[in-house]
Amino acid sequence: MREKLKNRYNERSRFQGTFIRFGVKHGYKHQETTVLLCNIYDLEKNLLTDHLWFNFTSEFKRLWTIENLHVGHIIEFNARIKKYEKGYNENITIDYHLSHPRKLNIIGKNEELWEDDNCSPPFELLRIKAISDKVNTYYSKKQSQYSNIPILRKENNKNINLDTFFDQY
Numbered sequence: 001m002r003e004k005l006k007n008r009y010n011e012r013s014r015f016q017g018t019f020i021r022f023g024v025k026h027g028y029k030h031q032e033t034t035v036l037l038c039n040i041y042d043l044e045k046n047l048l049t050d051h052l053w054f055n056f057t058s059e060f061k062r063l064w065t066i067e068n069l070h071v072g073h074i075i076e077f078n079a080r081i082k083k084y085e086k087g088y089n090e091n092i093t094i095d096y097h098l099s100h101p102r103k104l105n106i107i108g109k110n111e112e113l114w115e116d117d118n119c120s121p122p123f124e125l126l127r128i129k130a131i132s133d134k135v136n137t138y139y140s141k142k143q144s145q146y147s148n149i150p151i152l153r154k155e156n157n158k159n160i161n162l163d164t165f166f167d168q169y
Contacts, residue, residue, distance in 0.1 A: 004048045005081050005096035012080040015048070015098060016041045018110050019073045023053065035060050037075065040098070052097055059104045067106055072113035077101040 017037030024031045033056035040048045054060065059077075063069040079098035086095040 002049045002096045004046070008081050009083065009096065010081060012078065014043050014076060014078050016043070016074055016076045016107070017052065018113065019069060019071060019075055020113070021071065022056070032056070054101055057101065059101060063104055063106060069106070070109070070114065072110045073106045074108040074110060075104055076107045077104045
C-alpha cells in the first residue's frame with residue numbers, strides 16, 4: 001500500500017513524474033492505452049511512490065502528439081489522491097493512486113532514461129489508424145468497382161455522380 005498517498009487522501013495538488021512507457025489494459029469492449037510514470041514526487045520533492053499507471057487521456061495525447069513526449073521526460077501535473085480496489089476475486093486490497101491528471105506540462109528530462117528516438121505510438125493511436133486504413137481501403141475498392149462503368153448521362157447531357165445516383169433509389 002502507498003502509505004504516503006494514504007496520509008494525503010483526497011488532496012488535490014501538483015506532482016511530478018518521469019514518463020517510462022505506454023501500456024495496454026483490457027477494457028469492457030476493447031483494449032485501452034495506459035501511461036506509466038515513475039518516481040512520483042510532490043512539489044516539495046518528497047517521493048510519494050515509485051510508479052503509477054494512468055489512463056491515456058486527451059492531455060497525454062496532447063503531450064505525445066504536439067510536444068513529442070519521449071521516454072525520460074519529466075511531467076508536472078495536477079491530480080487528486082484517491083483510493084481504489086486492487087486485485088481480483090478474493091485477493092482484493094485497497095490502494096491509493098493519483099486520479100484525473102490535469103494541466104500536464106513537460107518540465108525537463110531525466111538524462112539517464114533519455115532516448116533520442118521518439119517512443120512508440122500508444123496502442124489507441126495505432127487502433128484508430130488501423131480503423132481509418134480499413135475505411136479508406138473500403139472506399140477505394142468501392143470507387144474501383146465503378147471505374148469500368150460508363151458515366152450515366154441525363155437528358156440534358158450533364159454527368160451524374162454515381163454515389164448520389166444510387167442513393168436516390
